[in-house]
Amino acid sequence: MPRDLKIALGILTVAVAVGLISLRGLHRRMQGLAESQSSDEKARREVLAPEISTPSDVAQGAKIFWAAGEDRVTATTVELALSADPVQRGKQALEALIADTPSPEQRTIPADAELLAFYILSDGTAIADFSDALSSETPSGIESEQLVVDSIARTLENNVPTPRRLKILVHGQEAETLAGHVDLTGFFDLNPPNAAPPVPEPSSVAPAASPPPSPAPPKTLAPGGAPKPRR
């Protein structure tokens, strides 16, 4: 083999080796950057997020429902300033559910998820609107998604006596599922302890922030062999 060709091959081999090493380093740096961005974002939110405080706040034992194993939630009583206003009270309880998780094993709602809005319609429907991270970072699975729903519903019903059912939105929209399995197109029951039977108000009107009822025609099917709905 000519000497020039040997030198060229040698240089090429060294260049490829240097390139591979650089690529691995670059990949690691990008991963590290992504992780630090995520934790930075969380830390910033924790520092800058305005504490929900109202004149009627009273420090009391709030029951927050975190995971106790992979398939159930249990109540932990934490000292929390809770408002007399049911909406503010609901926000305070849900914020505590996300931010005050005692340990990673007990976490139900992803750390990066935010409560974007919470309100209660006059018919007793609580609307909890979470950021996209609720869907994108909850482990996909019936059991894991149900755990998230249970923790939200049980925390609300044990701290806010007014609402009788819960609707979960993701970034202001109705989501088909939480993370691929659990249905978010419907409602979840809320059964506050010692609650009287619900008395819905048919004349209730949703606030401007809530999605209007769909004007679509009713979709029906007859038992056994009906057409599927229009999509």
Add this chain to the structure above:
Amino acid sequence: MHVGPVVVIDPGHGGTDTGARGSSGLVEKDVVLQVGKILRAELERMGYRVVMTRNDDSNPSYEDRAALANAYRDAIFLSLHVSSTGATGNTRAYFYQFPVPFQATDTSLLSNVVKQGSGTAIPWEEAQRPFAEQSRRLANLVQIELMHRFSQSPNAPTPAAVRNLRSVAAPAVAVEISSVSVSDPIALTSLSGLFAASIARGIAAFRPMPTPVPGLP
């Protein structure tokens, strides 16, 4: 002509929707398709007619999956899933849990109900509601069989709002096995046969074939 129930097997997810993903590369959509094919063979061997919502890496909509079951008068719907986390071999059967009727909601739903022929039509979104008790009973029988073979499984089915079940106008159950988080995929895929056989036994206990036909394809 076939006599008896039609079992609709629904392997969850498919296509770009992988479902749960494990660090070993195991994805839910592949595992449930494998289990679905084994379950199909097992049920056909027992004499059932079986159809599948997907036989390949496609991803039918929730409505298309339900519509397949709703096209039969005597169907049983089985949706298959794998969890993201959990000890290997923990299995659960789920039946759809609707919220307690809420007057404001119910009023609007009732206005959507129309009569068709001699039967009462059912709102598509609520198609599973009239079958709630049958589904709970089917889930219970499947869970009993699973519990006998997978010791970490609970002894009772779990109510949950599983999207695949909501619009199915037939007894419908979702079954989930854990999990794609196993370090060695074989630890999970080797359970496919036992998992499928347990589900088949639960179905047979729920709706036995009147006259089993051994060897029917």
